[in-house]
Amino acid sequence: MNLRRTFAMAYKEALQIWRDPRSLAIALLMPLMQLVLLGYGVSLDIKHVPLCVFDQENSQQSRAVVDRFVSSDWFSISHTINRQSGIGYALDRGDCIAALVIPADFSRRLSTVGAAPVQAVFDATDVNTTNVALGYAQGAVAQANAQIAAQWAASQGVLPSLVGQVDLEPSTWFNETLESRNFIIPGVVAVILSLVGAELTSLTISREWERGTMEQLISTPVTPLEVMLGKLTPYFAIGFFDAGFCLVSAVYWFRVPFRGNIGTLLATTALFIVVVLGIGYLISARIRSQLGASQIALLVTMLPATLLSGFTFPLDQMPALVRAISLAVYARYYVTILRSVFLKGSGLYDLWAPLLGLSIYAVAVIWLAARALHKRLD
Template sequence: MKLRRIRALAVKELLQVMRDPRSLMLALAMPIMQLFLLGYGVNLDISHVPVCVYDQEGSQFSQSLFKHVQASPYFRIVRDLHNDREIRQVMDDGTCRMALVVPADFSRQIMLERHASVQAIVDATDDNTATLATAYADAVVAGFSSDVQLNLVERTTGMPLLPAPVAEQSRVWFNEDLESRNFIIPGVVALVLALVGAQLTSLTIAREWERGTMELLISTPVTPMELLFGKLLPYFFIGMVDALICLVVAVFWFGVPFRGELSALLFTTSLFLVVVLSVGYFVSVAIPNQIGASQIALFLTIMPISLLSGYAFPIDQMPAAIRLITYGIYARYYVTILKSLFLKGSSLYELWLPVLALTGYAVAMAWLAARAFHKRIG
């Protein structure tokens, strides 16, 4: 290989990107746009869920329960109901995501039976919201129940209620505020780099065929390995710039903590870029059509990373067969590294297994990409 040829090809490819506004926008503007769209749009947390209440008794106990609900940051009481027909109506039109029904003998059950039930009707069209809302409602009702028990014991005995002999004290590590944004945004970095890297490089060889310049390129003394390095080097540096932009936006705009070492992030990002750039180059060689190549590259990057990398959906909650498939998804290892670097501050030594797997992928894909191109027509 001769560095002079590689440099000439790299300069040519960089000028091509700079002269094409669409490629330049894809390279620089799309990462920022995607990071903001996914950072704000993908949110698994819930707050201020609209709740309707149907108080069949209208007692002090029921009003106290509703005050506990209203005081919770997860719920917002938006309407009082007066019959069962209204419950169906507000649930159907989406006015409320949950309806709380207090029975007519609520106070009597508390005072005499020392046990009462409250019905919670939940709109489960969004199962994640329904599950979280049910859990939060259980916690609110449990808090109300503890207050009622304390008041009843003090009223009947005149003695304060002793604390339970065993109490749980939870301490959350790594994502102390339990914000889904801190879990999702590191994975968005992988999604952005894969999309930009594979999309841009999938056009490199296909563009030469469509513009009729491949014959001239083949007639030069450039070797396939020199062509590979010359075509991919500009996009490698563009990808590294995109990674730094994503890091700055994630940390300083979205407030996602970054506890790892910058050198570890840059090293693993370079491995991941080698993989996605090689995938795009391989597709570009195999499909000498820019539209077809870009669509195949989009399919090979977006689908696996979105669904099977663990970026948004926990892998350990997937079926066993799907979990087995995820071991063959290169983005899984990079997403694991990103989340560990951002939230845990892990070192490369602690991440040796995903780093080793990503290195193996980088070597294998670079080798396949290098062997894909042959200097011949047809």
């Protein structure tokens, strides 16, 4: 390998990227657009479930129950109604996902029988949302019950603390606020880098074939290794810039807590960029049209990176066969690494397993890419 030839190659490639609006757009605009789309679009949190309230009593006590529902961020009242039939109508129209019905004799039954029913109706079309909303409703009712019990105890002259209670004190580690954003955003970064990296390099060789410059290039003594290193160098710089942009946005814009070590983050990111650039380069060397190469790159990176990387769908919930397939999805290793480094503050030692996966990939891809260019026309 000759450094001067490699440098000449890298300099030429950098100039071409600089003068090609399409490459620049992929390099600079695509990460931004995807970060906005995926960062804001993908959220697994269920908050402000639209709630329709039919309070037939409208007493101080019934309003206290309604308050329990809306005092958290869980529910928001979409509207209040005054007819039973209004519930079906509101659910049909999708104005609300849950409806709360409080009977007209609510406070009377509470004081005489000691128990009063409230009804909650759910639109169960989306099972996940319904399950979560159902849990929220039970929580709200439990709070209302505790409040009523405390009031009853006080009215009986008993200190509330003497009433026996079992409390669960849940403690969630690493993502204390249980925000799905903290979990999603590192995955988004991995998906963006897989996509942008492969798209960038997928054009680099096919462009030379299409424009006819490859015939001149392969008639020179330049080696396939020098072509690969020279071409990947400027893209590596771009990839690193994009990674920096995404990671800084994750921390300072999306407010994902960063607990790890910057060095660990940069080293693993560099490794991942090598893999994605290498994949794009391999595709480019095989497919001689720019359009074809770009579409194949989209196909082989986008689908696995979004579906099988654990970015949104948890891998350990998948059937064994799909889990086995996901071992070949390099993005999953980086997703795991990013989440651990961000939220757990993991070091290189803790990350040995995904690092091993990523390293094997990097070595294999670079080994293949260094041989991918055949200096022949047939």
